[in-house]
Amino acid sequence: MPHTVKTRPAAEDAAFRTRADEVYAQLKRDVAEFSLVPGDRFTEGEISERLGVSRTPVRQALFRLQQEGYVEVLFRSGWRVLPFDFDQFEQLYDLRMVLETTAVHRLCENDRRIDRHLLDSLADTWLVPVAQRSADGVQVAQWDEAFHCALVAAAGNAEMARVHRDVTDRIRIIRRLDFTQQPRIDATYDEHAKILKAVRANRGEQAAMLLRAHIETSQSEVRKITLHQVHMARTASRR
CATH class of the missing domain: 1.20.120.530 (GntR ligand-binding domain-like)
Incomplete structure (x- = not known):
């Protein structure tokens, strides 16, 4: 039998991207408004629970913020808000x-x-x-x-x-x-x-x-x- 690759429906993909965008925007506001203070450490699970979403969009949002220089990933211990440079x-x-x-x-x-x-x-x-x-x-x-x-x-x-x-x-x-x-x-x-x-x-x-x-x-x-x-x-x- 030919191997088939399961793909998510377009609507589901769009919903996922929307959730990731919403998490990204909220976390960026949290940093800007000092709800997340430079030096603060947190886990994906804590953010997921606080925002009521799964870990996947949280992880995507955090990787995006990492690329922009707002947070960094810590080996085996979650994430940290970077100090202002x-x-x-x-x-x-x-x-x-x-x-x-x-x-x-x-x-x-x-x-x-x-x-x-x-x-x-x-x-x-x-x-x-x-x-x-x-x-x-x-x-x-x-x-x-x-x-x-x-x-x-x-x-x-x-x-x-x-x-x-x-x-x-x-x-x-x-x-x-x-x-x-x-x-x-x-x-x-x-x-x-x-x-x-x-x-x-x-x-x-x-x-x-x-x-x-x-x-x-x-x-x-x-x-x-x-x-x-x-x-x-x-x-x-x-x-």
Whole structure:
């Protein structure tokens, strides 16, 4: 008799991938929100029980997070959340700085590749009266990311935009912490408005200077907040 290979129905495969994606997203949130603190150890069984899923999608999600540098597998003893690699984050911020300052210089030139409509659309969010500003940190974090991605995308270099999106994804886990305090939200509105006004006036050097200062301040604040959050999470876990 010919040997037959059993395959799962397409619907079952899709459901499995969906569960693995959901576990991946939840574990990534747990790391970002310090429910899983850097240095924490856990097993696949513990995650499986907590999330109410089988171990297979948990294992798939953990391997994906391992590839992205969030966790590591321990020989015969489960998994561990990796400490934040601030050296790597700083290198990514350096790359982000190069990409974004290059983009704003290009936006101030008369280049046919520039997407003026995308650039002008940013004014609807950032050039608004103070009374119309959002105080929702999660929303502002999303708008902030969109602002910086739009600046690079509007410059018209698809490869530059692709690399910038990758950098953005890799620093998102700590960058979002910059919007947990109201003064930082207010500063983001003020700084984005100044950058956007300089770009629209074709003042490339000023726009790049403002953007560089904006990113450097955010980077410094995020590092301080991250270290504080890790300390608080570890203190709470010991109680």
